[in-house]
Structure formats: C-alpha cells, structure tokens
Amino acid sequence: MTSTKPLPNQADQLALLRLLGFALQLLLVLFGAETFGLSLQVEALTWVMLAEGVTLTLLIWQRHRLTHHELSLFVTLLLDILFWGLWLAFSGGATNAFVTLLLIPIVLAAVTLPLWAPWVLAVAATLVYSLMMKMLPVSDMMHHGHGMDMSSHYLGMWLNFVLTALVITTTVALLIRRIRKQDAQMAYLRESQLRQEQLLALGTASAQMAHQLATPLSSMRLLLEEVQEANCPVALSEMDTALSRCEATLNELREATRSIREGHVTQASAGTLAHQLRQKILLLMPTTQLDWQVALSADDASAKVLMDMNLVPALMALVENASASTLESRGDAKVSVTFERHEQELLVRVRDYGGGIDSELMSQLGSSLISSPKGMGMALLLSHASFERLGACLTLSNHPEGGSVAEVRLPLIVEAA
Template sequence: MLPPAGRDQMLERSSNRPDDGRTPPQAFGELAVTLQSQADARSELIGAAPTDDETNRKNMALLIQLRWTAVVGQIVTIGGVHFWLGIPLPLERMGAVIGALVLLNVSSLVWVRHRAAISSNELLVALMLDVAALTAQLYLSGGATNPFTSLFLLQVTLGAVLLDARSTWSLVALTCASFVWLTLAYRPLDLPPNPISEAYSLTVAGMLLGFVLNAVLLVVFVTRINRNLRERDAHLAALRQHAAEQDHIVRMGLLASGAAHELGTPLASLSVILSDWRRMPDLAADQELAEDLAEMETSLQRCKSIVTGILVSAGEARGEGSSPTTVTAFVTALVDEWRNARSARTLYFVNTFGEDVAIASDVALKQVIFNVLDNAYEVSRDWVELLAEREGDNLVLSISDRGPGFAPEMLAQLGKPYHSSKGRAGGGLGLFLVVNVVRKLGGSVTAENHRKRGATVRLTLPLATLAIGGSFDA
C-alpha cells in the first residue's frame, strides 16, 4: 500500500498532465453540434428527394400514351363514321386536329426527355390541351349532340387523380365551359334521311361506345397512375425509415463519443499511477505484485485503444484509424486480436480468398466484424467459424455458429433497430450498426439459418471501397 502522501502526489501529477485545451464536456458538446448538423443535412437532403418529380414524370408519360390512344381512336372512329355509316365529316379539319395532337405528342416526348423537373402545373396544361383538342373534334362533329362528349369526364377524372384541388377545379371549369360552348356553336352532323328510330339507335350506340371507352380508359390509366402514387409513397416511407435509422446512429454516436471523452481522464490518471508504481523499488521487488501491475497496464492499454477506436470511428482522430494492409493480413490480425481479447480458442478461421489484395484497414469495419463474432460466440461457445472468400470483385466474410439460429421475424427485420433475438429491451442495435456500416461501404449483409442448427451471417464488401485510393489490383 502507498502512503497517503505518495498517492496524493501522483494524483496531482496526473491531474496536471497536458491536454488539448478542451475539457471532455466541451469536446462532447462540439461533437454533438457536428453530428446534429450532419443529421440536419441528411434530413434536408431526404426532404428534397425528387420523389414528386419522378412521379410527375411517370404520369406525364401516361398522358402521352393516352394521347396516342386518342389519336388512334379518333382515326378509327372518324373513318368508321364517314366511310361505313355514310355520315359526311370535315376530314381535312378533323385531320388537322389529329395532326396537331401528333405534333404535340412528339414535342412532349422531346420536352420530357430534356426537362429537369415536371410540376403539377405542367400536367394541368397537358390535360387542358387534351380538352381543347377534344372540344375541337366535337365542334366539327355535332357539338353537344355528339355522344362522345362523355369523354370530358375522363379528363376530369384524370385531373382529380393527378392534380391538386385548385388545378382540378380549373380543369372542371374548362370542361364545363367547353360543353356549354358546344351547345351554342358547332357544326351539325348531316345525318342520312332515316326514320327517327334509326337516328335514335345511332345515338344510343354512340353513347354505349363512349361509355365503354370511358370505362376502359379509366380503369387502365387510373390503375397505372395509382401504381405510380404507391411507388412514390413506398419510396417516401423508405426515406423516412432511413432517416430514422440515421437518427439512431447519430444518437448512439453521441453517446459513445461522449463516453469515450469522459473515460479519457480517468484512464490517463490510472496510466500515470501505474507507471509510477512500477518504478517504485518496494513494488518492483515483489515479483507477484509486479506481474499483477503488468497485467493491469496491459488491460489499461486495451481500454485506451478501445476509446481511441471510438474516437477514430467518430472522425475525431483522422489518420489514426487506417493503415495500408492486405485482405489476408487484415483478417488474420483481426482473428488473432479477437481470440486474445476473449480468450477464445473455438474460432476456426478459413481463408479461401486466393491472391492477396492491398486494402486500407478500417477501425469501424473491424468493430463490425467483432460484433458479429461476439454474437455468434455468445450462442455457440464451442464452435464459431469465419470464412473469408472472394466472389468477383467482393470480399465475402461468412460467420457461422451452432446456436439456435434466428427467429423468422428477426430475419425479416434484419438490421432494423430494437429487433433482437435476445429478448431484452434495447437489443438488436449490434446488427443494426453492422448493416448500416456495411451499407456505407457499399456492401450488404444477409443472414440465414442452417437446416439442423446454427446460422450464418454474410458480409459482402466491395474491394474497390476497401482499396487504398479507391482502386485495387486483381
């Protein structure tokens, strides 16, 4: 035992050691601001994701397809009425309207291809042009008496699905005004001199054809529009989920980095004390006590390396977390370190990677692999296997165990926070971090159960991402 005076002197020396000028709370506060600003930037990026523009682009393509359908339908209908039914129509002027629609469609295809973004107002203009073309054709073929006036409802329905309320009502006003105008100004149809009953039957047949055409087009195009909207909603939901996961990462980063800063002070104090104890003659003479002090110093150095690793992962010690190495050297050193730290000799390492590749070691990746190995070791103390292999341009690490395997719901929610097979609150964060770190490296994580017992977690990592300078030599 040291006398009180000696302990006080050593504690005073440890408290007066040089530092970087920031207290741990100050450094923690600065880190909190940095991480929060990164989270805000991600939120703004997600909020500005071009989901609406992509949906509007798909819907504009549907309107262009509908216009082609209208062109074909008008050609068939005009030809049938003029040549088959013998009802004369102004083919030149009606053909000019069809030509205008074709020109509009070709121009729209070129315009959409070079347009950076498509707004709802532009969808409204497209629908209004279609209403104008329909009005022109109805004007030339009987006006409001033409049974195909029901096609106005198709435009209104599409507007109600695609546009906001204000734009939809604008389209409703245009169609109503067009219909009223067609009751006052139109070119009458020169029907052949037939009995009233036959004229009536032609009107009914036209109404039936218009109804069927309306129904078919509505089902086809509204269904496809709804599919576009569902895809947009699914994309937004995925973005929100990603934002929530990023928020979890930020909070855990704050907690881990703050704890690392706070632990720095007592660890440094302990390091100074142990160093002074080992230089004291009375303690150095006791062989058993000297061995205990050496073991304590080794454990203390491991704690300091863990704290340093946390700070490196947080980006606060750039240049200390990466060093040039190779795939084989990196994985072999990782296996040795894991075995020594956990006194575990049940980890079997198999390397079938083949020709070695130069990469940069990464502290975060090492912690990720440690996490998966720890999970496997926790449920399978007698056997854990790490297989390193190459698949194309990817490094694949497979960690297998003989534990109970993953529950079906765990496999379905792999990588989601707070979904754990260990049955404790707050569990599941390990695999959540594994999935997110590997995803940041451009890789993927999969898990599967074995037929009899055990499970395998596969980490697929692009060699181009791990390579020094962003490229690698095969």
C-alpha cells in the same frame, strides 16, 4: 419491397364503400328507374341483389381477415365487378348511365394492391362492358323518335370507358407505387437518423469513459512499478499483461474516435484484413477454438476494401458474440470464421454453435438499440454502423445445422483500367 397490404381501418372503409354501393343500387331500383331511364328486369334483379346482399354480409363479417392478404382482397374486388356487372346488365346494360361505377374496384385495386391487380380488374371490367354492348338490341341502337343510328355513340362510350380504365391502371397505380417508395425511403431515413443519434450518444459516453479511465490506469501503472520488489512474479506478470491490454484498448478507442471525427478511411487488401483479424482473435481470445477458413485466391487476397480503425473491432465484436453464444450453449467456445469472394464483394462469415437467434429479435438486432438476453444489442448496433459507414452491410441468419451466422458484405474496390 414495399408492402401493399391495407391497414385495418382500410378494411372498414372498403366495407362502408360496398354498403353505400349496395344502397345506391337499391335506391335506383326503387325510386330512380324512371328518372334515369333504367330498363329494369325486376325478377332477375331481385335474385342478383339477394345474392349480392348475402355475399356483402359475408364480406363485411370477414373484412379484416379478407383484406389482410393481397389475393383475398383481389378476389373481393373481382366479386364487386361481377355483381355491379350483373346489376347493370339487368337495369339497362350499356345504356345505364351508371356504367362507369365499374371503375370503382379498379381504383381501389390501384390504391391498395400491386400493379398486376388493377390491370386484371380493368380487363375484367372491359369484358363485362363489352358483353353488355353485345347484348344491346338493335332497337336501342336507334335514337327514339328520330330514327338516328346510335351505334357510334355507344362505341364512343365504350372507348371512353376503356381509356379511363387504362389511365387509372397506369397513372394512378404508378403514382401510388412511387408514393409508397418515397414513404419507405423516408422511413429508412428516420430509422437511420435515430440510429445515428443513438451512436452519437454512445460515442460521447465512450469518450467520457476513456477520459475517466486514463487517470486510474496511469495510477495503477505507477503502483505496479512500486510493488516490483514484491516476490510474486506471476501475479505481477498477469497485472502487467492486463494493464497493457487496457492501455492498448484505450489507445485504440482514442484512435478510433479521432478517425471517426476526421473521416479517415484507407484501403487495405482482403488478405491484410484477414491477417489482422486472425492476429487479434489469437491475442485477445486465446481460449477460443477457432475454425479459420480463407477461401481466397492470390488475386482475391490482394483485392482492396475500404478500411478504418473501426472495421477490425467491429468484426471482433461479431466473433466475441459468437464465442459467448457457443460457450453459453455448449460449455466451450468455438467460432467459425470464413473469408471468401463473391463477385465484387468480400464475404466475411462468423458462425457460432449456440442456440440461434430468436425470430422476433432477428430483424431488430443491429438496426436498433434493444435489450437482448445475450447482451448483443449494443455491440451489433455499433458493428452495423461501422460497416454502414464503409458501404458494407451486415445480415444475420440461423444456420440450418444449429447456431447463427453473421455475414458481412464488404464491397471490393475495382481499379480503373
């Protein structure tokens, strides 16, 4: 949903418009009554303008606070219609040539507030105009000097006012709403482009590092073979295991790079994805206490999802972050992983038991490259991009019982009948 709150400088602009409107009223009362044929009720107008001046002073004083919230801004515009209506009523009413100034608050609401606000203000302004029509004396219905019935003329003015208000509340308000939507889409595209540029830089760096790792790993493998004669089988076994993991990770990185470059995407069942993730966690994180829950029926487990070489590593990054967060907070590594189906989506939830995510970082993690105290910024950015390529989405939240939850929504592929 796009925000409709006015910017701080708009508060100053609204205050300036109110000052100009009050100055116009004052000039018309003092110097323009005869020129424009205003029927002034001086005593009543004096009290109305005194009250309006006090109210205007308060509105200008608190303009930034009042325009920060939609409801308070709407109330101030409603007050504008009230004071303009009172001023018009005591300076000629419906015969006042400046009666269309009642439309100004409606225009401002159409530009700055949701669609309901200009509609309500249009109804309020129409009621004010209608009351002024009812207050017209019979003598004003006759054209001075000709005895001509003017009721149809005033009715036409009223109808013109109503039609103008309807045009503003529909055409202008909907046009502004469309512009806001387009602005939001452009902002999203700019953020997406920036994220893709960051990922391209990270991918280039990863490819360079993979190339640099290949040579020393090969050398270490040769050195390991040369020291096989040494009488330290445990150390050799550990070195061999570590080298094997490094080589496997390097091969996965190469395969993932090739998969991204070729845009290679396959289909896999939800059960297969859950099995691959579990096996990888048990292999690479044997000391982690894993709470594994797969709430999938046989049909759900066979449902297909889009999958590439980056999906399991992206989920693994979430599990590793959760494990590190729990370890930092409690001293032991515990992670809960849940697979379940919700309508046409596969939900994968990864929960940690740490201290949760700071509210200021919640909206930034995964969408931009930031400096995180726990080092989650880059991993979540890469995971988010991997999910996004598959049409999935990642959301982060804090669990009510402590810790945080990363939820991935993977769309299920519906087979054609």
